Amino acid sequence: MVQCFDDDQKWIMQAIIHRFIVSASLVLSMSGPLWARPADSLVRRVQHQLVRLGQPYYFMGTNYWYGAAACITAQGRQRVAHELDFLKAQGVTNVRVLAAGEGTGPINGMLRVTPAYQPQQGSFNESVLIGLDHLMVMLRQRGMTAVLYLSNNWDWSGGFLQYLNWNGLLPDVDMHRKLTWDENRDVVSRFYTCEPCMAAYDIQAQRIVSRTNTITGQPYSHDVSLMAWELANEPRPMRPAAIAAYVQWIRRASGLIKKNDPYHLVTTGSEGEAGSETIEVFTQVHELPDIDYATIHIWPKNWGWFSDTAIGQLLATVMANTQRYIEQHMAVATRLQQPLVLEEFGLPRNGHSFSPSAATSLRDQYFTAVFAQLQRSAASGGVLAGCNFWGFAGSGRASKGHVFWQPGDALLADPPQEEQGLNSVFDTDASTWQLIRSFAQQLPTYQPH
Numbered sequence: 001m002v003q004c005f006d007d008d009q010k011w012i013m014q015a016i017i018h019r020f021i022v023s024a025s026l027v028l029s030m031s032g033p034l035w036a037r038p039a040d041s042l043v044r045r046v047q048h049q050l051v052r053l054g055q056p057y058y059f060m061g062t063n064y065w066y067g068a069a070a071c072i073t074a075q076g077r078q079r080v081a082h083e084l085d086f087l088k089a090q091g092v093t094n095v096r097v098l099a100a101g102e103g104t105g106p107i108n109g110m111l112r113v114t115p116a117y118q119p120q121q122g123s124f125n126e127s128v129l130i131g132l133d134h135l136m137v138m139l140r141q142r143g144m145t146a147v148l149y150l151s152n153n154w155d156w157s158g159g160f161l162q163y164l165n166w167n168g169l170l171p172d173v174d175m176h177r178k179l180t181w182d183e184n185r186d187v188v189s190r191f192y193t194c195e196p197c198m199a200a201y202d203i204q205a206q207r208i209v210s211r212t213n214t215i216t217g218q219p220y221s222h223d224v225s226l227m228a229w230e231l232a233n234e235p236r237p238m239r240p241a242a243i244a245a246y247v248q249w250i251r252r253a254s255g256l257i258k259k260n261d262p263y264h265l266v267t268t269g270s271e272g273e274a275g276s277e278t279i280e281v282f283t284q285v286h287e288l289p290d291i292d293y294a295t296i297h298i299w300p301k302n303w304g305w306f307s308d309t310a311i312g313q314l315l316a317t318v319m320a321n322t323q324r325y326i327e328q329h330m331a332v333a334t335r336l337q338q339p340l341v342l343e344e345f346g347l348p349r350n351g352h353s354f355s356p357s358a359a360t361s362l363r364d365q366y367f368t369a370v371f372a373q374l375q376r377s378a379a380s381g382g383v384l385a386g387c388n389f390w391g392f393a394g395s396g397r398a399s400k401g402h403v404f405w406q407p408g409d410a411l412l413a414d415p416p417q418e419e420q421g422l423n424s425v426f427d428t429d430a431s432t433w434q435l436i437r438s439f440a441q442q443l444p445t446y447q448p449h
Contacts, residue, residue: 041224042263043145045292048337050265050385052445058378059145060371060440061094062087062425063344063391066411067146068097069113071131071138081138083394083427088142090433091440094227095139096343096388099132099148099208102158103165109178110417111405113157118204121166133213140225147343147388149230149269150205150257153188156415159232160188163197189238192245202256209260221261228265229257234297234344235268236275243281247288254290265292267341272296272329274303283332293385294336296329297344298322300366309352311362318347319369326373330383339385345370346390346423354421356397360432367432371439378443389436393424 043052050057064083070076087095100117117128132148139146152159161184164170169190179187191197209229212219220226231253237246254266268285275297276282286294300306305321306314326342333340347366350359370387377384391413398420399409405416413424425432 043227043265045265045339048334048339048383049381050293050339055444056378056381057385057445058374058443059094059386059445060092060374060436060443061096061147061343061386061388062092063388063413064095065098065391065413065415066113067095068099068128068132068135069115070411071134072115072127076131077134077138079395080135083392084138084142084144086394086427087392088144090437091443092392092436093143093440093445094145094147094386094388095392096147096149096230097132097135098152098157098233099150100128100157100204102151102204103162106176107158107161108155108175108184108417110155111407112155112416114407116158117208118158121163121200122203124204124207129208129211130214132208133215136213136220136223136225137215140223145225145227147228147230147267148208148226149233150208151201151232153232153234153236153238154417156417157233160191160197163200164188164191164194166200167194167196169194169197185238188236189242192237192242192249198249198252201253205253205256206260209257221263226264228267228292229261230267230269230295231257232269234271234275236271237277237281240277243277247281247285250285250291251288254288258290266290267293267295269343270295270297271299271344272325274325279328279332282329283336286332286336286338293339293341294329294333295341295343296325298325298342299344300347311348311350311352315362315365319366322366322370323373326370326384330377333383338383340383341385342370342374342387344388344390348422354398354403354419356421356424356426356428360429364431364435368435368439371435375439375442389425390423391425393421393426395427396424397426 040053043050043057067080070080101113102116102118104116104119115125115128118124155161161170161175164187165175170187209220231250237243250268257266268291270276270282270285273279273282285291300318305318330340347363350362367389374384374387393412396410396412398412399406402409403419405420412420414420414422
């Protein structure tokens, strides 16, 4: 007789089988710590390189912020399983994922990612991290790795603005309206001197980092599919006056994570000089003892290297600026003897279109230039260890008539405050995937699907 199970029943059966296997292996192995894991299976830092399984670890990655959020439902898990299979087939083996958001309701004049892990300060939604548990299991099944960021400098997942609101430094009326850029800088810079804000962040971070996966029974600290913990998405001092406090917060947060998980890598989530006020500040935070590798992000549109539809006319300038920015930070990483990951970069489609049917030839040229730098670094044993393009939208599509995300819409690579399709790489972007595959196959860690 054939027994049919729905998706949730399948996960339960998988969990039971996995726990049986684990229990049997523990009985057979009477020595060593609980959940002893092969150290070589973890991604580690050896001087200026990332290393896994005894070999330099150079990777092709993507931003997949919604990976855990989508896994809250059975339907979402089906989508994620399909999308991870697709990524693996293209040679993409690392995903950068939002681990948790904060708060509810409108923020900075826009909607935010829902549901939040911490909807109210000190109150936690366990279902959100069960979604993360599912994602980590699926990554491990495919030999893939993840970078998990624990909060956000920006509003689209709550982040630092929400902590400031909870602790009396941002009134509701100001949190709900659209702040000017200078207002936003002024407010967020206060996070680093707000002790109750930082303490609330510490509680959330510690709960996640010290978590045990509810599906496997394995502590996250022993999960070989976890590459690194990241303090936050793009933490910035925001104002020069906050630099000293910002550096001390990086020290504090990274130390807390290492205390709870001494086995995995820890990094900042920094954009580089553009998010640090100066290159010296970027250098300073990556010299801290509990920071294992450096990160940079590159956003040509946001940084004014072109405007709107002028991508083609200024593409040469965009590519030259990008190369200089990468090389500038590679020089810092070389001095620090530390790996460097370009973990965010993106470009709109031709004509600044949001439609999946619009051409991607300009983006493809840009991606080719970036991937070529990674390939050269891998070939020479250099400091540039990986790159995560922004971002993978998979099979998701914007709802008809919705420029911005609305509740019930499919999740795309573009967060709710951005036009849906702005920087998304869809599963139908054939030319983009062809070049991703071609460069991934040149990396020493490439594994045929």
